[in-house]
Amino acid sequence: MQKYKRNLDAIDHSQSKYENQEGMHTHPYDPQLLDEVREDFFKPRTCKEFLEWVDTHPHYDTVAEASSQYIRGTNQDEAFWNCAEIDTDWKSIMHKVSGYATENRIDEDFNTDYTEEWRIHDLGDTQETFVPFRHNSELDNQRKHGFEKQYQLIEVTLTDIFPELKAVENLFDMQWVKTDINYQPTSGAFPRHVDFLTTQLKMAVEYDPEIANAKYNPLTKQPEGWHLKRVLVACDNWYPGQMFGFEEHNWSNWTAGETIDFSWQHCRHFTANSGYNARPLLKITGLVRDDHWLAQREFKRFKL
Amino acid sequence: MMFFIELRNELLQNVQNLEKEDILLLEGKLIFPKKDKADIVKEYLAEKLNGTHKVEQTVPRVWAHWKQEYESELYLRKLQ
Numbered sequence: 523m524q525k526y527k528r529n530l531d532a533i534d535h536s537q538s539k540y541e542n543q544e545g546m547h548t549h550p551y552d553p554q555l556l557d558e559v560r561e562d563f564f565k566p567r568t569c570k571e572f573l574e575w576v577d578t579h580p581h582y583d584t585v586a587e588a589s590s591q592y593i594r595g596t597n598q599d600e601a602f603w604n605c606a607e608i609d610t611d612w613k614s615i616m617h618k619v620s621g622y623a624t625e626n627r628i629d630e631d632f633n634t635d636y637t638e639e640w641r642i643h644d645l646g647d648t649q650e651t652f653v654p655f656r657h658n659s660e661l662d663n664q665r666k667h668g669f670e671k672q673y674q675l676i677e678v679t680l681t682d683i684f685p686e687l688k689a690v691e692n693l694f695d696m697q698w699v700k701t702d703i704n705y706q707p708t709s710g711a712f713p714r715h716v717d718f719l720t721t722q723l724k725m726a727v728e729y730d731p732e733i734a735n736a737k738y739n740p741l742t743k744q745p746e747g748w749h750l751k752r753v754l755v756a757c758d759n760w761y762p763g764q765m766f767g768f769e770e771h772n773w774s775n776w777t778a779g780e781t782i783d784f785s786w787q788h789c790r791h792f793t794a795n796s797g798y799n800a801r802p803l804l805k806i807t808g809l810v811r812d813d814h815w816l817a818q819r820e821f822k823r824f825k826l
Numbered sequence: 827m828m829f830f831i832e833l834r835n836e837l838l839q840n841v842q843n844l845e846k847e848d849i850l851l852l853e854g855k856l857i858f859p860k861k862d863k864a865d866i867v868k869e870y871l872a873e874k875l876n877g878t879h880k881v882e883q884t885v886p887r888v889w890a891h892w893k894q895e896y897e898s899e900l901y902l903r904k905l906q
Contacts, residue, residue: 545891552892553850553857560831591829594854595879595902600827741829769854785827790853 547663551587559588564740570727572738576718583663589743590716592769592788601768602784602791605753605816608690610826612778615686616758619703619802622676622683629707629800632671664713672712673793676703678804686826687804693824694816696751696808698726703757706764706793706801714767714792718743719750722807733809743787748809749817755781755804763797783816841870855901857886864898871900879904 545552563585567575579585623629664672678687678701691701700722706712723745727734736745744750756776766773768791773782784791795801810817830851838844848863849856858864864883871881879902886899 545893548889548891550852550889552889553852553896554847554893556852557847557850564831591827591831591851592854593828593830593833593856593902595904596827597904741831788827788829 546581546584547659547666549663549667551584555584556588559584563589567738568735569723569738569745570734573720573724573727576720577724579659581659583659586660586716586718589718589740590788590790591741592716592785592790594770596769596789598768598771600785601771601789602773602782603819604780604821605783605819606693606755606781606822606824608693608755608779608781608824608826610686610690610779610824612757615684616778616802618684618686619676619705619757620800623705623800628674628676628705632674632707632710660715667713669711669713671707671710673704673706673710676705676802678702689826690755690804691806693822693826694751694753694806694808695814696806696810696816698722698730699806699808700725701804701806704754704803704805706795706803708795708798708800710801711794712792714769714790716788716790717752717786719752719786719807722750722809726809745809748811749814750807751783751810751816752786752805752807753781753783753816755779755806757802757804758799761797761799761801763795764799764801765792765794765796767792783819837867837870841866852886852899855886855899857896857899859894859896861897864900868900871902875902877905 546555559581576582576585664670676684678684679691679699684703687701687703691699723733726745733745733748736747738744739746742749756778758778760774760776764774768784768789793801815822834846834849834851837849838846844863844867848860849858849867851857856864856867858867868881868883871879875881882901882903884899884901886896888895
């Protein structure tokens with residue numbers, strides 16, 4: 523894969539300058555600095571304005587940290603919660619996923635360097651309608667701390683390789699939906715972080731003027747009138763050694779088809795695979811309206 | 827979910843002589859430049875969250891790259 527590093531020096535950062543940048547990217551972040559960045563983050567912006575601001579921000583990792591409002595002691599069911607159970611032939615799906623992984627040497631060639639996305643499948647022409655997002659400062663920071671192999675993404679939405687998983691995607695009835703298999707080979711580790719789900723928001727902003735001009739809510743980290751959702755579907759049963767943490771809470775011992783929703787906005791989450799089996803999760807991300815069952819925090823059982 | 831900025835606003839309204847810069851957030855914990863401010867916030871939170879959470883108070887490690895020193899930090903522990 524071609525290495526990809528954004529030329530941020532070529533961009534005007536004058537709107538994102540802070541008086542004292544010393545220690546800007548050093549953990550643990552300076553609490554005073556985080557407060558300053560949080561105030562900047564809370565300035566009123568439309569979704570389009572917000573994306574332009576964060577996409578070119580030289581201190582993305584600090585903005586992400588400052589955007590979290592999480593207080594330790596929060597109930598587990600506010601950090602992550604079961605939202606669905608999907609009964610389908612996961613055994614044959616896993617057979618196919620494992621075969622695909624073997625064929626493409628996903629485990630053997632596990633590498634998550636500065637690439638456009640940590641993707642296995644060549645998207646060809648469809649890449650033009652998909653905007654990847656991975657910020658330099660986020661990767662720099664992770665790599666500085668030794669996190670060099672995180673996970674691989676196997677494309678679902680934009681290809682015809684996994685129609686069974688597209689059927690799962692359809693169950694959630696999201697708009698601007700994008701689905702990948704988040705495939706974490708053994709030894710992978712993704713350090714604690716919060717998200718902006720910028721890839722999905724960017725797709726929506728590029729194609730939908732209503733969302734582009736909608737107010738960005740910095741507390742919910744989504745467009746006013748919309749819910750940005752990301753659900754995770756276990757494709758296989760849990761194996762000991764596979765870790766998925768949400769601050770002081772942990773998701774474990776899952777079974778294939780178990781599906782969770784979570785506070786990607788505020789609850790720092792992290793994964794590691796210290797077992798001896800790869801860990802594939804289906805990651806479905808998109809936008810829903812207030813009356814959608816996910817926004818209402820309902821639980822659904824599906825059979826496919 | 828309890829959000830930091832909402833909790834801070836509540837504290838600023840209900841705890842006397844508390845200013846915005848007296849209470850900051852670090853990785854889910856409330857961190858204070860002055861211990862006496864942490865003490866009064868601890869008292870307020872212990873009363874508010876009585877029966878649901880324990881309020882833990884510790885002395886934070888102060889790092890060389892930080893712009894100021896901190897004397898105390900608070901975090902909540904959910905009671906089973």
